[in-house]
Each structure stands twice: as structure tokens, then as C-alpha cells.
Amino acid sequence: MTPSPAPTASTGVELPDALLCARAVAGDQYAFQALIRRHAPAMRSYAIRLTGSTADADDVLQETFIQAWRKLDTLEDAAKVRSWLMTLTSRKAIDLIRTRKPNVPIDDVAETHAKEQTPEQSAITGSEIGALAKALKTLPKQSQEIWVMREVGGSSYQEIAELLDISPASVRGKLARARIKLVQEMEGWDS
Amino acid sequence: MNTHIPLETLSNWLEDEHSGNHSPQHLLTGLHIHHCPTCTQRLEALQRLERVTNDLVTEEENKQASDSSWLDTMLSNLVLETKAGRSIPLTAHHELDTLTQTEGSVIAAIRRAGESLPGALVSRCRLDGDVEAPRTPINVEITASVREGSSVADITRELRERVRKELERISELNVEQINITVEDMHSFDIEQATKNLKDSPHAP
């Protein structure tokens, strides 16, 4: 199959997630692929943030797609399919991080940032995002994971707690401290 | 006002503010912030962080969406197992052959035949009865959606006809009844977009 631009529905209609989910559950692979197409960019940028590597993120996504296809019938509310997919992505990514050898080289996600700004984006926004990306790297590894799961993945404290095997209160505390550290890094705050 | 709100509390306060937690403690803290320039400044810095966080998340997602060649590659390599369901026996032309077709392939054929009809979408389809025993009478249960403005009676009749013909063509099932439940109405646009899914260059 040759890659080509994503299909824009000729009628200009965005099929609702609920319709795509129902058809996918009934065995329609086309509907499933359309659903994946819609949410994959968010899943991939999340997986890259979480694993720190594009190659690892793609492995995570492959597995997540297959699992999503198998388990889609367990999703109770089709309106929540995006957060459901993000949760599956979290699980697969955390599994991968935990089994990874300690010295695997990791792409520098933050470094690529400044270069890939589109011209329309204001210099100020760009530099703020760049500063945040840089500040993130100063966080302890677990705090980074918690921050990414919460802010990028949209996970609840409970979900994060279960995945990292710590208490929800501890997640909340670490997240608050991570945010303070980020502000301190970015704005030269004195604590 | 010489003790300020600890930073961690301030950060949690902002989170509670979003989630709508308005406990007395929360309101008291809010009151302090309101009257305290230092805590207000710190809160504003945390709010700026929230905004930049959103910018970063949006930008990274847009970046992935803008060049989706990675996704094309990934989807073209994606092998999804079809839900095979039961095994339906077919008459063998040679006595040593054992031929079967899967329930999943029959249901897919029913869906295709049904949706070849303008005005109809097949939501679900089920084969009711012991399809694994040759010649046993079975029923086909279809849940369909009909386009707004079309006649439900006409669509239902034609849908039943197309499905019956297709089943005669591709299977040896002893179909007694084809029951169609119309559960939904849909717009012309939704039907087009749904049927276009199959014609997309990315279709599996």
C-alpha cells in the first residue's frame, strides 16, 4: 500500500467516535482504522514523551492498536474512546520502560523542539515551549513520568498510582512539586 | 498575612479550582490569595505553566498530525485478526475434503450486501441457530439504520432481498428468516462518509 494523504471525507462530515466504535466492535476494520487515524497523533506524541524515543513509541502504538482492536467491545462509553486509547498507551509504554535495558540511547525530544517551530508560531510561544521542554529534563524520572501521564495523557491520579504502584496522594504531591520545579526552572523562581 | 500559602498547596489549590472542589479550606486559601500580592503572583506563574503546558501538548500533537507518513506505514503493517466466530460446514466436492467458511466471513458478506443498498447502514448482524450443523434452519438478525426521508418499509424489503440473494450465492445456510430491526435514522452525509471508509486508500 502506498502512503497517501489522510482521507478527507468528501462530504466534509466527521463521523462520530461512537459510530466508528460501534462499527469496529461489529467487526468493521475500516471504521477501526478511521478511529485510529483520528487519535493516533495524540497517542504518538504522548508515547514519545513517555518513552523518550520515537522508535519505542511506535512499538508501543503497534501493540496498543492490536489490543484496542481486541478489547474495543469492553469500552462502555464510546464518547471516552480517546482517553481509553491514551490509557492503553500508558500501560504499554510503562511496560516497555520497565523492561528496557538501562543504557538504550534515547532521542532528545526536547532538543528537536526549537527547530521544528512553524514560522506562524510566535517567537515568544516557541521560546516558552522550548523552556518548558528543557525544564522537564531537570525533573527526576518518576516525576517526569507522572507529569507526562497527567498533562499529556490526561490520566487520573488513581490511574497513575496504579501504574506506578504508589498511592494517589503521593502522585498528587509529586505532581505539585514537579509543577513548582518547572516554574522555578522557567521563571527563575526562588522557593 | 506573614505566612504565605506553601507552593505545593498553591499548586493543588489550582487543580482543585479546576475540578470544582470548594471545601471551606479551599475557600479560605482562595481568600488569602485574593488579598496577597505575593501568592497571587505565584499563582499566576502556575497558570502560565498551565498555558505553556497546553501549548506544548497541542504543538506536539499537531506535529504528529501534520506528517502522517509514519501512520500510513504503521497501518499498512497492522494485521488485525478477524473475528472468525463459528465454523460453518460446506459441501465438499470430493469426499476427502472438509470445507468450511467462518461465521465472520458470512457476516462480513451480509454487511457488504446490505450496505450496497443506498439508504441502508448495517449496524449489527447475528446468525441465530446451529450453523455448525448442516441444513439446520437458522435466522439472520440484522440491526440497521435507515436514511432520513427514505421509506423504512422499502429499505427493509430491499435489504432483506439483497441479503437473501447474497447468502444463497456464498453460503449453504438454510436461512429461514431474515429479521431486520431498524434502530436508527441517519443523514445522507453520515451514510456517504461511512460508505467512503471502505474506499479510502488506507482501507485494509
Ligand SMILES: [Zn+2]
Ligand atoms: Zn500570601
